[in-house]
Amino acid sequence: MPDEPFSLRLYRRLLKLYPAGFRENYGEALERQLRDELNESSSAAALGRLWIHLIADLAISVPLQLSREVRQDTKYTRRLWARRPWHTGFAILALAIGIGANTGVFSVVNALLLRSLPFQDPARLASLRNFFPPHDSTAQFHAWRGQSTYLADTALFETLDVNLGGGGEWRRAHVAQAASNFFSVLGTQPILGRGFLPGDDVDGVGWGSPGRNAVAVIGYGLWQALFGGDRKALGSTVRIDGTPLTVIGIAPPGFDYPGKAVLWKPAAFSPGNNGWEVIARLKPGITWPQARQAFATEADRLWPDRTPLQKIQFPSRITELRDALAGPTKNASLVLMSCVVLILLIACTNVANLLMARTADRATELSIRSALGASRARLLQQLLTECLLLSMVASITGLVVAFWATSVAAKFQPSALASQVYSILDSRVLCFALAASVLSGLLFGILPSLYAGRVLTPGTRGSTGNRSSRLIREALVAAQVMVTIVLLAASISLGRAFANLMRIDRGFDWTGLVTVNVSLEGTTHSLGNRRLAYFQEALDRIRRLPGVRNASETEFLPIYATGFIGGPFGLDGRPARQNSMLVPIFPDYFRTMGARILRGREFTAAEVQGNAKVAVVNELFAIEFGSPADALGRKVTIGNDPPLKIVGVVKAMDYMTDGANSSQIFVPAQSPGGFFSTFVARVDGRAQDRLAMIRTAVQSVDPQVPVFGVKTMEQRLSDVLARPQFCRTAVLCFAVFALLLAVIGIYGIVSYAVAQRTHEMGVRMALGTTPSQLRINLLRQGLIPIMAGAIPGIVGAVLSGWLLESLVHGAKSVNATGYVASVLSIALIAAIGIWIATRPIARLDISEILRTE
């Protein structure tokens, strides 16, 4: 009304804040009361006071009334759920998986791309890959970094695993040696002591020189572990591979760049060291495109002789440090994020279908409530509360799925820094989960609410049964069936490939094996004969342990080779066509590994101690020059070294994970891999149970030699196979989820049809049709979209099977029987769903139905 006072119009708008029930009951009375109040507030001051009161009143009463109605609706919803537990369970499960998968993947995206890095202004930090600035000497490098037109500063570093000693303890640790400006480029300062100063980095080899160069900044965690957080740690000595370093600073908590390093020392520059990695900070005002252009020009200037092939193989790139740290996981997680968002949308659509069926089922009840005075808004509010509650419960359940997903992701692709660890206990991730939950609730609440709106509109019977919407829903189910078949077939193919990986003959027996790594670098055993004495003593102690059958030592372990030396060796001067791997070993190695000696024997202790010029070759090497039997007694030639007489031929052992074996030549060595060695022991019973005992035995030889990598061979194999196993599990999970969605979809459609056609069925039953005939009829109709999806599904599965065969070693397409079995299983599960959905027909009371008409 145009002559209404402004205050009244405004108040009427504000009344919309009240929940529907209260508003409808008392809206008019509230308005009436305001009119009375306005009549008494003639002056502007009185009007001002009135409004202050009104706002305070709204602030108190709106939340109160909201919470009352939500409580009522919640109670009502709980009763509804208890009446249809399967219905509710399916909906919660589908949403929980959808929201959980989204939250899980988002936690990875959040850790890698959104969470702040522990550096100052990290968005300006760059990683320069395949790029070597002048670095033969400190002077050369520092002169170069000072003249850049686009980089404010640049630092070099390299990382290594070392034996680290301090505070009376020895451990294996990841450390970095870096240019003196490393901390200032990152904008990080030690929380105690100082960082590096100009001149701390020097020219030299190895760990550099004593004095200013022999200093270290240690990580916060290491400071706590070695010195219990004591400030007196400053000035103390730590040793890396035996080299003493004075602690000059403590890094802030959470700082562990690069690659979870725990100690940083000033670099020693030497010509020819190409192990450096480069980071830089962009100059103020320089944009990333400008920096990329300037960098490309500089790379061409510094490395003019690069061939086009080299440019493709080793492209020089400047990227944001965050992107470099995320690596390929960045794109993978973004693609996965889009997939799971799509999955959530499909889940929402299906749950919407399911709820619509339930709303149709409740049409009579809603009409009665409406007739008793409940307004449309009140009933819609109740429906929406139900939807939001459903999504909230699903979200809480989904957090379990999210937690599982993040732990799988962490195993599959661990984060580069501690500050990037994937976690769902992060405010941003939890807000995302809440937003996903509310949005899904609203999304799948729209359809049933619209439908309820029709139910409550006078003159309609609540029928949305137009053909096109039914067709859309059926097409959606058909599409889901198609995707399910493709994913099921893919998971079977990948599952077979994985089973093959586990069954494959690796040339040795990987069960019952314990492996232990040591490094003698920088210890008192690192020189000459002391290495041999150490290994012999350690092996003696291992062999004396109960339950240990054999023990030996090697530089490289099968499957898990951490290094590779080899080359184009030959036989009797004839060069081999393919490269061979050279593996230094101790006596008893083949027996311990369970390898099969085809001809001859393995090395004796005397051959190892005497550095005998003998070798054991694998059958692949032997076959290249004839038969394994012919190889015995002949000589392996390695460049100009004295030839090695072949004393044995073994079955090829899998040193590579993909089963692509190469030629192997085993040689006796007094200290196989003094830098990085592995003890192996064959034990009785469960290898897992012997780990601690063997670790203690090796540690007892000299506590100053850190013992690490204490694992069974089975654990190493599962580490290596984590990736294919992840792929198999992920595809299987997606397939099961797609099946669940398809079943929910078809269940929703059929339930809806039953609710819609109750009257028609009543009439049919009155005319003599039995409930079973009606149910069979619906079953037939329900199976049509399943079959419609099955045909393109099989075509898709055949195509994806071919693709997988070409991409994954050992993957085999599913055969015709497999496809038929998949389709029949899906049809069977869907048929059970349909049969359950049509149960109400069996309980139909004809007289009741006809009377209501």
Add this chain to the structure above:
Amino acid sequence: MSANDQADPTDLTPLSPAFFHILLSLGEGERHGYALKREISLRTGGKLKLGPGVLYGSINKMVELGLIEESEARPDAHLDDERRRYYRITSYGRKVAQAEAARMRELVQLAKAKFGVPKHA
């Protein structure tokens, strides 16, 4: 007789000041919302001013608890706006108000014994 007549009136005590004042006012006869508000404000010397939302929120709850009910009776049509809603106290509401008054009397007696109660505070 309503189901509430069987309930123990002390179950709902102590009452909130708003509830008690509404019952006091309705004890004198039927009232509409605005009349209730004015009367309570007058009785408390302006210390308890119930805004429309709090007033009707309380009325809503009191109807639900069976303390008051809406009255169909209307005063002479030309004396009043017919959109106003009138309320009256129920017999259960009367019992609850009595129980609350008794509770307060006990408190006053206790306070009197401890500190003495001045005639005018």
